[in-house]
Amino acid sequence: MxxxxxxxxxxxxxxxxxxxxxxxxxxxxxxxxxxxxxxxxxxxxxxxxxxxxxxxxxxxxxxxxxxxxxxxxxxxxxxxxxxxxxxxxxxxxxxxxxxxxxxxxxxxxxxxxxxxxxKVMTPVPKRREPAPKEPPGWLLRRLIYKDTDFLAIDKPIGWSVNPGKHVGGAHLQKLLPSLKFGMEEAPKFVHRLSTEISGVLLLGRHKAAVAYAKDMIAQRAFWQRELWALVCGRTPKSGQVSMPTLSLERHAKKHVAKPMREDDGGLPALTEYSNIRYSPLAGGLTLLSMNPYSGRYHQTRAHCAFGLRAPIVGDPVYYDLSNHLSESEDFKHRYHSTESRQERQTLLGAQRRLHLHSRQLTLKTFAGKEITVTAPVPQHMARSFQALGWQDWLRRAEGRAQRLAPWRAEEDKHLMEALAQVRKETSPHAGEEADEADVLEDVEEDELEEEPEESDELEEPDHFQDVFELERGGRRGRRSKRR
Structure with a gap:
């Protein structure tokens, strides 16, 4: 043949x-x-x-x-x-x-x-990454605040806020209809967080709330943010970084922000910071609490690298840029040495994720009440804290944030009904409706009610555990306690 x-x-x-x-x-x-x-x-x-x-x-x-x-x-x-x-x-x-x-x-x-x-030209088929498969109700379990005007969710790392060219299906815009809770329209984002950043993300439930919030944000009179960043080196106890940006330049396949004088077109940017924890291991590692007053492109990352000379762990772009800012030996910090890099890799592992987390958001609601919404620390940062010996301090901080939370999921009737409907849809052959105990099981497993038990190891709140269980089609054998 x-x-x-x-x-x-x-x-x-x-x-x-x-x-x-x-x-x-x-x-x-x-x-x-x-x-x-x-x-x-x-x-x-x-x-x-x-x-x-x-x-x-x-x-x-x-x-x-x-x-x-x-x-x-x-x-x-x-x-x-x-x-x-x-x-x-x-x-x-x-x-x-x-x-x-x-x-x-x-x-x-x-x-x-x-x-x-x-006639010799033909289109090249686009290679798109497969969209992640989220079970029904995945975004409901990440809800950390809700009132008549605003919602707040705990944004996971690796997810974009809006669709884009290099995002594929990993964006939150398509999941917003699940957060209607009886409203005619899906909620809209008040602000954005980068794909590499996790933490509190605020949404407006109607157009008036979104328009009001954006106008007040432009006047610097609506909220106060707190970001946690684990940086290399030791910084002053507290202070401000006032360094104009942005001189956007291409670095590899991304844009980076570099310092630029205002006379040359730089935009003013101010960031307040305070030192929370310090560890002398691996050349020095510091946990900073940062409050950016302006939302410039990569402002926090650029201010840490160029202003404080302390790049964020897991940020190879600005780490390399800060290492080559000056050729003088006096500028070279200990964390840039080969020994410090190897020690950090041994202590923290191969850090491929940015250690920057939107921890808290304080705002005034339409009712005139001031609230503070807190997002739990992501899993990769919790593992680094445990390696540095900060697990007891983090456990107390998470417990304090849960006790002072302005909103509790188990007390919200609309969320309970939505979770019960999700459970009913995921197991239609069960023959019985989900009761209050079943709904509370989901909520408590996401660390929204109970405090972590005392133990020698840090029990990191794993928000993806329910996702894995639903993908396998199984249910947990442990039942939550009634209170």
Missing amino acids: ARASPLAGRIRLGLRWQSTIRLENPTAQPGQRPFDLGPFACHRVPQDAEPMRLDRWLLKHVCSNWNARQKLIASKQVWVLGPQSTLEQHRGSVMIPRLRPGCKGKTTLKPQDFVYFP
Whole structure:
């Protein structure tokens, strides 16, 4: 049996691609030698096709790069002729570039139009990371505050707030409809947190709350934030970092913020900080409480690296930048040495996650009441605290935050009903509705009610444990206690 040649495979592939569009040669006439279109191909828009922009059509059928589309249009390698164009116009546009009509990306392709484009180009299929599979009610279990106007959730690390080019399906925007609680519209974000940052994220339940909050934030009169950052080195006990940013530059595949004078276009940025804990291990590690007054791009990370000369653990970008700020030996801190790096890696492990956490958010509600919402420390930071011997202090801090919480999940009727509905939908064959004890089991397992028990090791609140249990389809054998 003869084997098919590689050329035959490429031809079949090309025919398969060309079958998605309608190729024609409008210069051909019956009984005459066909006119060669050269390096171009021509597509005729079907009669029943809906109007489409030229740049979007090119993105779908010709090339998958934005810059390539614009270059093709600007260099007149892509052009459009109407259905009433004559034979001479078709032939002239193929042979002489100056006879090709000018087009723009917003040019609308109408039925029976002819589109000329380079026939050697094909779009590259986009490689998208698979979206994470969240069980129903996953975001409900991360709710840490709720009233008639605002919501607050504990944002997990690795999740983006809004969809984007490099986000895929790991964004919270698509999960907001589960937080309606009887409202007509889904809540909206009042502010944003970077993908690498976890912690308190505030949402407005209606448009008036969002508009009011954003206006007050612009006036610096709505909230007070507290971020926890584990940094390399030792910093002063307290102080301020007033360093204008941003001079955005490309570093690897990301933008970074560098100090820049206001006279040269830098934006003013102010961050207050205080020293909470210090450990002399691994060249010195400090836990800072930071309150950024302005929300510049990477403000906290840049102020730690350039202002305090203490980059955040798990931040290789600004760590390397701060290491090369000066060539003098006096500037080189101990944490930049090879020994300190190896000691940190032995003590904390290979830290690939940023140790920056939005710990607290203090705001005034519409009722005039001042509340403080606290998010538990993420698991990777809790493990680092345990390695530094701070587990007892962290346990007391988490217990104090739970006792002073302004809102308790088990006392909210709407949340209990939503969790009960989720449990009913996930186990429809059970034959019985979820009672109050079952709902309290979910809440208490997420550390929303009980304080951690005294033990030698830190029991980190694992918010993903319920997610793993639901994915396996199992249920915990332990029952929560009634109070």
